[in-house]
Amino acid sequence: MGDRKGELVGALADSVREIAGLPECRNICKNMYSNLVRRIKLLSPLFEELKDGDQEIGEEDLEGLEVLKRALDSAKVVLKSVNQGSKLYQAFQWDKSAAKFHQVTEQIEEALSQVPYTKLDIPEEVREQIELVHAQFKRAKSKGEGTDLQLVMDLDVAQKEKDVEPTVLKRLSEKLQLRTINDLKKESLAIHEL
Structure with missing residues (x-):
């Protein structure tokens, strides 16, 4: 179980690092892109604490982290896709890009709902930060991005x-x-x- 936890938490930390290292978006998706990247980067302290800590994580909790890993992988695909190709084409396809960002936001919010960060042995400030990030994802999920x-x-x-x-x-x-x-x-x- 410890190996699975270590690999999964390491993969989550790597995903956040890779997303944080993506180039700045310079097209019409800039706001959606930067908001998603910013929120994902704020999850980093959770994974660092889990990686450094030696607490046991239950099977159900690991499943929640696996769902979060899949959601972050989807986010990475969406973020990379909007940074490539024609800016004019993307402008005409803006609604489709917005739908992809909304879908990924929903996936991450639902995954965070499955991660028992309130029960984990992590510092209070990290727990509060994750609660705030989760609340941001909930708001973004219900609000969506407006059309320009x-x-x-x-x-x-x-x-x-x-x-x-x-x-x-x-x-x-x-x-x-x-x-x-x-x-x-x-x-x-x-x-x-x-």
Whole structure:
């Protein structure tokens, strides 16, 4: 049992470290991305305490940690997926990306509900931090991320109108972070790879 606990807790700590090390998101998913990464990073002290501690963890508790590991793996896939490809394509697929973030948020919140962190022998400040993070995931799960209405309207105008106003194009280039010739070349390559 101790080996299984050690491997699982080590894998959880590694997942958090890998997620924390992902590059900054520079597209329309930036807020959802940074909120999810920030919340996941706040789980790190729990795994460090479990790794350093020598307390026994029951079979049921290990199952909760395994569910959390699967949820973090799903989060890693979603986080990596939004950092690749065409920014324009992602802008048109914003609702699908938001749904993926919401699904992962639900998975992590449900997994945290299965982890008995209140019964674990961890310092009070770590327990309080995990309770706060769990509460943040609950709020995010019920609230969801709002649509950027200005972006949606600007994309609609850019698609439908022949002569788009420069202010609309400027807002789009700012929002999609397509400001330089190099940014536009990268975007062109990403579109061709679709």
